[in-house]
Amino acid sequence: MADPVVEAVARAVRNAPASGAEPGLMHWRRAMVWAAVAAVLIAAPQVFNQGFAVSMLSQMGIAIIFALSYNMLLGQTGMLSFGHAVYFGLGAFFAAHALNAIGAGSLHWPVSLLPLVGAAAGLAFGLVFGYVTTKHSGTPFAMISLGIAEMVAACSLMFPSFFGGEGGISTDRVVGDKVMGVDFGPGVQVYYLIAAWCFVCMILMFALTQTPLGRMANAVRDNPERVKFVGYNPTRIRFLMLALAGMFAGIAGALEVINFELITAERLGTAASGTVLLMAFIGGVGHFYGPIIGAILITFLQSALSNYTQAWLLYFGLFFLVMILFAPGGIASLVTLHKPAVQTRLLGRLALPYAGAAVAGAVLLAGLIMAVEMFYHYETKREQVGAVMSLFGQQFDTTATGPWLMAVALLVVGGVLLRLAARPIGAAWTEIAAAVNRGQGN
Amino acid sequence: MEFFLVTLLNSLSYGLLLFMLSSGLTLIFSMMGVLNFAHASFYMLGAYFAYQTSVYLGFWPALVVAPALVAVLGALTERYGLRTVHKYGHVAELLFTFGLAYIIEELVHLIWGRAPVPYRIPEILDFSAFSVFSTKYPAYRVFMMLVSVGMLGGLFLLLTRTRIGLIIQASLTHPDTVEALGHNVPRVFMGVFAGGAALAGLAGVIGGNAFVTEPGMAVSVGTIVFVVVVFGGMGSLAGAFVASLIIGAVQTFSVAFDVSLLTLFAKLGFTPDPQSAWMELWKVTIAQAAPVLPYVLMVAMLIVRPKGLMGTREG
Amino acid sequence: MAASLELRQVRKSFGKTAIINGVDLAIERGERHAVIGPNGAGKSTLFNLISGRFPLSTGNILLNGQDITGLAPQEINRRGLSRSFQITNIFPKLSVFENLRCAVLWSQGYRYSFWHRVGGLKDVRARADELVERIGLKRRRDTLAGVLSYAEQRALEIGVTIAGGAEVILLDEPTAGMSNTETEDAVALIRAVSEGKTLVMVEHDMSVVFGLADRISVLVYGQVIATGTPAEIRGNKAVQEAYLGVEADTAEGAH
């Protein structure tokens, strides 16, 4: 991004109305946002009502809680953890055993409150591991979290009576009598349970950012050294944040048990920890709502993209790299970036340059997709279905030179066009920055 | 006695291989502050490039060609990737290498397939060098050790006898000062990154055929190398060396100990209830836990001494 | 009655190098005390020892007669000693108001609470807003600290330092790098906020030192060679020699 952009944003921030100036209005606005979130949560399964779709919505709800809890560490306290799935997984395993105990009649506890079991387990392990890990920050913390994740993952295979070995622990969520016609048999009922917990957790985690602990966590993220000299112990803050994050992760884990009626050891492995990191990062760790976007997007892509292409992992990786290279603040930061354009009413000025870039990007993307898909087809599908593949409604022979040249040409042309398209965008932003400056001069 | 000697040799060769990997990682971390998650991926690429080269040219050219190719990739990674994300801070850099490792693995899947490739030890080295009582010791392991030691010597000379080496060495302990002296020109960064990658590539060339060349090899070795670097102390080459040997020894020797808590309890005259849910835990032997021990060691080390064994700085 | 801050035979060595070499110092309640000395004399190290950032090698430090040797920085801060930094040390991604609010929270007794909503804490809010006004950054109240001008950041640095209402305030070169007018503003600010408190400051600008300080200590090679009123120090031969003798030496010492 060009410097004028950064400058413009900085100015816009300086110019922004004082956040606490009209508390009444703020509260009202916030309440509206939460009401809208609730409405979306309620309406979603009415719109997407197939079994698979409802199941995916449930997964999204779980992912949102998990990603937000992760961001309590990375985004809010500046702790890069490679082992957050440990709390999710352990919470889930305890919840699964609790659910089985409920089913066996040895425990009396409503299924709808099962997440509290996960929360307790997540909190307990957060306290234990947190005590060990939060004495450090920065890279040592990241490495210890990785080490602990590896240890727990290794243990999970060694102790099959608790972790269920390869097959994991399976349970049945339909236990006990129906309460007001709800027994959590149908997927929709499970969805609403997850949605309700998701809503509550979102509010709680947001509220946490508004407490003394939450604000001091931000201070620790920015400057742990200074925190000591205003009377706070940064280690204690990291410890509390990690324990609470573990608790929310445990809730997500318990909901996962209810959703899938199964929990396997891979859910607490390093790969799962990597995924939640991706969610938070791609969504944007600098904003509270960033991880929500990330959780929804990544969950969707993981399930949907893999239906359409074998190469989804590659696209996924490329997407991640492009985000880091060009938008390290995640999607949420891209939204924030446009605030000054909205305030100066110059968003329209960006439309045409953006459209140009979109066309260029589409060409580039088409070239990329074509090259990748042809490569995959050539390597893995050629023998089964022949050298010819169809893509974009066209037939391409993956053994001929023509289509390959075309793919390369698209890539090159797209790249050049994108370079050209960057100029008008820069010009538009300069204009916006100028407008912001004028606004400030007044 | 036989077991001890053989295991000692094994632990040495394994430890030296670990050092080839961890030395590059340490150099890169010291200079640039980047914990390179893709480092083990360069190791994997070294093995695959060596395999591909050996198909056409044989093993010996591969010993040079593969690390060189990896070095070029390393330089490109630094120039067009890390340098771009550098301004966003270390977390972004770390995540960039994280994503890169992911993509390299997927590309390896695509180009060489997901099954292991038949990258074999050259026939000229495929014999047993000597016998320790009844156990044969393969010549290739001796060769591996020679290459590692040779590399160790070369690195030592480079660091102590050349100007560039002195700059690198200075930045191990005083990165800020070196920066202030105007030495941290991007080219040095690029060179160190390429050099570190080449070391990993070389380790791949000689490790790929001793073990297995397959797409999972990066992941399986990657975390251990991290453990070595963190355990030895970030930014300390000597620490990385000692840690490599220690971790190598721990992993090989612990296999020999079929001792569990149960054995310990028996010695203390205490017999736990065999129906107890904890029985599984009591029964775990040290041998069983061998591959997990490095992580235990690392976590313990960081708790006791966050700088690591010989580290000079934290984080 | 005990001194507000007292150092007894404080020593600090890094490896074999002794940086602080047996400092004895007693600062009375309500006193404005300046520590001067050539570069590398150990002034910043002394502050780091007092505030708990570095552990002492030997010696004792007493705050209001109580031994605070070896306590963690936050413990010392909670007992009423607060410090600023030579290199601006604030929370860059938080607004001016939030910076000050963070610095106020502990003193208002909210500790690690996650059951209070900060927005609703009237006492905290009032105190932070009062501070915003006091350091003259009202127009900048909701600006991110990272984008403030240098002088504004220095003011905020002082604001964060005094926010907790500490009795003893340590300021490390509060006017370093400022223009003349900025320095004047800073001095006025320091004078105002240190009213009724004990102030210890390290300062290079002699006009600031002689204008503000009730007493001055001169630190050379880790030892206090003289302590006295500005007039006494000005007339002290040893100070003049030692000070001017090494003035030209620009070697960067351990801070």
Next chain:
Amino acid sequence: MPKPSNAISSLGRLAVMAALAIAVPASAQTIKVAYLEGLSGPFANVGEVGLRHLQFFADRINEKGGVLGQKLEVVPFDTKTSPQEAQLVFKQLVDQGIRYMMQGNGSAVALALSEAMGKHNARNPDKTVLYMNYGAVDPALTNDKCNFYHFRFDADVDMKMQAMTNFMATQKSMKKVYLINQDYSFGQSVAKAARAMLNAKRPDIQIVGDDLHPLGKVKDFAPYVAKIQAAGADAVVTGNWGNDVALLIKAAKDAGLKVDFYIYYAGGLGTPPVIGEAGVGHLKQVTVFHSNIGGSRTVEMVEAYRKRFPDSRDDFYWTSIMVAVDMLTRSMEQAKSTDPTKVALAMEKMKSDSLSGETYMRDDNHQLVQPIFVSTFSKANGKDVKFDVERTGFGFKTDARIESKDTVLPTTCKFQRPKG
């Protein structure tokens, strides 16, 4: 989702996707068989091999005109080898109206699928789904956790161990056996079964070592080999697969260790090229099939498969898929229906004319009964080792053939039969 090659057939489709409307209208002319495996990620090659097998046999049926006038259509789904993902995929195939599914790679996925299918079938008796398992070998699937709609076409762990130990019992010179296994449920059960069965059949054999090592984490097996050497073992039993077996054999060869290895998955995909020379003569595997079991039909089938997929470098391996497709189509013809419930009732009484000999489905637990072979890794010689594996120059030579009746084990399965 017709074929992944049609992938991204248009960006417009993605817009539809955004609405989460995944279902593609089912065309009435084909019988869809869902193939659920990890088709991306580290195990994708294994999934691809099974897919080639299924496609191969489906094509053969379709060339003859299909079943009941309809063609078989293979619909691949990517489970990412994850039980949770597999459950999601299951929901997807139900949404698409697919009634038959096949899976075989990984017991964790199999258990999850069997459970999900059981719940679905119980809640939707008119939309039942039938599950053909071609390779997930956890005994629980046809014992405690059996399901009427689940049919297994491979022999389970215990059956193979039974065959293996039967053979070992005949090896008079064997005195000391060493067990080394991966530390997870499968490896642990192999160790347990081997110990129990060897004790019962040859009490004179001493178990001189019983090691468990973490799955896929060991880089260098030399220390384990040194330990085996020190214990003086003359045979090693292991359930290791993938790199864990390849590395073990290589390390043993390097150290000059002379023992026989009894292994479950030596012919496993990608392993033979890595083992190479190192395994010749003392690597013994126990399988329901290998390329050199003999018979003209076997030769024809192996050659036909190689001709169809010349570049893939894999071999005809999964007879279980062949038997599954055969039984599926004949059950449909017999039931004159494509309804899974009716087909299942026909399938549980099926016999198949397979390549290896007497092959039939047990109706009490839906486990296929078939002969099991113990074979040794040898140099291909064009005669008794006619075919090599994966073009390595090495193949398997039969040591012993355990007849179907000797592989039958008691079952604890009690499933509910639907009313036919």
